[in-house]
Amino acid sequence: MNSLERLLSILRGYPSILLAYSGGIDSTLLLELLKVQAGIRFQAVFVEHPALTDNERDIARAEIDAVQGQVISVSLDEMQAVWGENREKRCYYCKKFLFSQLLNLAEKMELAVVIDGSHVEDDPGRRPGMRVLDELGIKSPLREAGWNKRLIRKQAKVMGIKSWERPARACLATGIEGPVTRRKLEQINRVEEFFQQQAVAPVRVRLEEGHFSIGTLACHGGEIEELFATPAFQQLLDSLGMTLAEVYPLSGGAIR
Incomplete structure (x- = not known):
């Protein structure tokens, strides 16, 4: 089984999916793969929040509209309460809040799992928010299938995804x-x-x-x-x- 077959096997193994869509190349690749897989019930959801750049927001909005996905809008007041003044743990609390919103939505939509675009190079030691995924039971099929950024970009290029080489942007x-x-x-x-x-x-x-x-x-x-x-x-x-x-x-x- 090659790397793509393994990834598709993991995706097909989920009864139904809510994809946490960010507009980045990782979740975009997952979105494109889900679109062409027959029999997988999924919903892509973009969480719009104040810490996104204007460009990121516009790109994600266009993609999510194209697949008739959903948008959750989070206000600055809500995020300020989550962020607090502790920069060291800000990412952790933010991710926990946002993914909790997605889990609640998945339950309402009767979708079995929430998945994200994390991969094997996303180091929990360097990115504290990564711990939240395990704590909340969020699935990361790219990481489970052993995919790194190079492989993600390579597959995205093969599939004709225009953003295959767009640099990642931090919050x-x-x-x-x-x-x-x-x-x-x-x-x-x-x-x-x-x-x-x-x-x-x-x-x-x-x-x-x-x-x-x-x-x-x-x-x-x-x-x-x-x-x-x-x-x-x-x-x-x-x-x-x-x-x-x-x-x-x-x-x-x-x-x-």
Whole structure:
């Protein structure tokens, strides 16, 4: 049994499925596989929350509308209560809250399991929110089938999924020290979107005490720094009332 056959066997083994759809390539691959598998009853659900970038929200909305999926909208007030001020455990509490919403919906829709797009390279030690999946009984077929990011992108390319090489984006709230506010989320979103519009390597922005730091892969550091002297970047800083503290290398070779 090859890797694709194993993954499909796992998907067919679920009586019915609620797919936690994020708009990223991992859950998009699962969505496309489910669409072409006869006899699998499933529903894709996108949780719209304030820590998504505008681009992520637009992409996921378009995909979920195309398959007549559902959208759960979570307000900033709800998320602020979940996030609190503890950045270290913010991801854990957030994921627990969001997946609890999906489990409740799955029960109402009489769907047997909730699945997500986690894979074997999603390390629980580096991403505390991963523990929630085991605690709540969320299934991760890609991880169970032994798929990594390279294999996911390869299969997505074979299937003609346009987003097969789109970089992963981290939650905006992970870059904020202290309380998460709408203003801080908007500041990070605008800086990250600026670099995306310039068609350069993706970045991660950290915000603290009125200034921000920009993280990028070491091989793209010079490319990013060239944009700092441009009028467009200076105008962005002025409009946000922010200053740039530093550029730092991302560890682990990934944006997430």
